Amino acid sequence: MPTDVVDPLRTEEPIRSPRLGLLGALRWSWRQLTSMRTALLLLFLLAVGAVPGSVFPQRGVAPLRVGEYFQAHPTLAPILDNLSMFDVYAAPWFAAIYLLLMVSLTGCILPRCLHYARLLRARPPAAPRNLTRLPVHREMLADVSAEVAIDRAVAALRSSRFRIERASDNASVGAEKGYLHEFGNLVFHVALLVVLLGVGSGAVFSYHGTVVVVEDEGFSNILTQYDDFVPGRRFDPTMLAPFSFTLNEFDAKFITEGPRTGQPDDYRADVTYREEPGVVGEAAVIAVNEPLSVDGSKVYLLGHGYAPRFTVRDGQGKTVFSGAIPALPQDPAFTSKTAVKVPDALPEQLGFNVTVTPTAPDVVSPLTGPVSQFPEDDDPRVYLGAWAGDLGLDSGLPQNLYELDTSQMEQIGLKDLAPGETWQLPGDRGSITFDGLSEFGNFQVAHDPGRYLTLVGAVTAILGVMGSLLIKRRRVWVRATAAGQGRTLVEFGGLARTEAMGLSAEVDRIVAHVRGGEKQ
């Protein structure tokens, strides 16, 4: 137990003179580290250390905004970066704070556990000489013998489930209650260590990644299929569970009236999944807040969008492209943009800038371009800009999937198409057909084996802290002394470690019981 804790109930005070030498210095440092003062300081440091994470953009949360910050503050940003201000919660100094706190906590908790084990076996101490000095004190004159008065007090204390120690001379009784207070306290702190263990194991063995899946297409849980993947520190591709799923249908509902018309109401994905290749697929629904659990991983639905389906034929009449291309939503009405790249087209490579409107506008403003009226695919239309030339795919530089690099291309025409319509490209370069609009889901696959440990730790911590804060350890003493003429002076005293509002009432109940026994 830290030496600077206020504990009026503590009876034995271990006073040791410091030893000299290295051992003494070590002992002194350990004492300092595990003292409550240090724990307080570390708690403050933890609180203060968490602040920059909400001031500066964090790589883990918003990597793009970190890049913007670097552009906006070219001199300041690298300095901040050296101080880990963009990865506060993964920073060495942040880890140092919470690890020190955990060491301090362990150093505090272990002796307290031993202390508690002794306490559980200990008997309540004998009544102090002067009960009037205690915070709660009552006196009464009883017309019964001292022994009867003490008997009654013992009965009352027992019915309130106090632990009782009767003095050998039968003139007084000591009682104690609320052992769960310290138990809750210890449970809370141990549970915090469990939470940290859970979070830590999550950081080591977890992974999460996102993937876009178009209707009627599938996803297999292998690294190359992810659009974006964040592995834990000890990640190994064999950790990926061998499941797969196919998106059968995506269904999005939107609000059609009221002030938030056009905002999403609900969306869900009907999928068929297989735990491993070769087994029979099972049907499931993945909705917002309703992930699919499969083989220790969870599949979440994060967002959705539209994917227009195209068929492109080149100048020789050969089908050089056929399929769905996911488009990035630009506004709440799902005006979306993407690009179709057709490197196999002859005589020249073809590229199309595509704007998709699920519900086409009546008039296209020359300022804004086509803007969808409503997010539902009531009247889909695509607006194409066709380009011919070199797509630049052979340069080796990574390209944005949703944009054309038109630096080595020339525009050959503009056209908008409804589903089923075909546009014959000028100059015998071929044709493009808008086959229809599919939907896609944006899924996140996450695997965190430490999750349950964290949850168990957190729930235990709540129960522990409730026990610690709501239960009070308190002692009650009753002493009876003969007051002459067959009467007995009964004194009651109550002492609590932290303020216990109920202690006075509790002592009063025992007084009433001793008095009440009189009337019977």
Added chain:
Amino acid sequence: MNSTSLAQTSNFLVYGALIVLALAMVAFAVDLGVGSGRRRAAEAGVRREQRARASSGRAPGGVDVVERSTADDVVDERWARVGVSLSSLAFLLLVGAVLTRGISAGRPPWGNMYEFSVAGATAAIGVWLLLTRRRSEMRELGLLVVVTVLLILGVAVVVLYTESAQLVPALKSYWLWIHVTAAIIASGIFTVGSVASALFLVADRYERRQVSGEAGGRLALLDTLAQRLPPSDVLDRTAYQTIAFAFPLWFFAIVAGAIWAEGAWGRYWGWDPKETWAFITLVIYAAYLHARATAGWRGRPAAIIALEGFGAF
């Protein structure tokens, strides 16, 4: 009534509550001015005298607080009563506002920061009224509670106002409702606890100055306020009890929020600003609870930590 007119009713009820609370604030302020140093001075004065005696070591009765213990027994409580009644009325109006808002939107009415603030303000007033029923001296917290709630509501109406409507799909989760409900109740209790901590500092300062014999001076108004307050140890205990009650609730709110986030995004903790500040609040209140158990940190330092916690919140 359709949902739009219900939402309008809710807004009017909030405006009504604002007006009633402003009147309650006036009543409490008048109360502070009218009965300066009289009400409950006798009872509080005796307790202070004992404390002062104990700490100064002077002979019994030889301390300056005598002046307070001889205060008249005639107690003018009218204005304080008016304040409490008006606050109760405002509380009912706010409950009505929360209910109509909920019916108009067809969901529990704490889906955005406006609704959260209104519900939190309602909870704060409710917690304080409950405390006042149990211990009449908690009435003295009234002025500061009402001012705090007025500020919260003012910010809600002016800055945070959002039309009553459906939620985006990610917010449709019963864990979210559990999370926000716990957070609202905890925030209401934290508000009252912070008020008690702030007033503890005022009362404590006054009592120290009584002991050292320096009264009046630049901050005489604070002394006037302190004379009306419950003794500092009562305020200290109230602050501790409210915070000790709200702390597990706040912890639970954070865990429920994490469960919801896990269900929605697959990550139970992402260090977004709200999560970060909830965490900071938790850590500071944990520090407060530890400080109260630590020698040399009880009293003033602990109260200052509690206020920092509320600031963080």
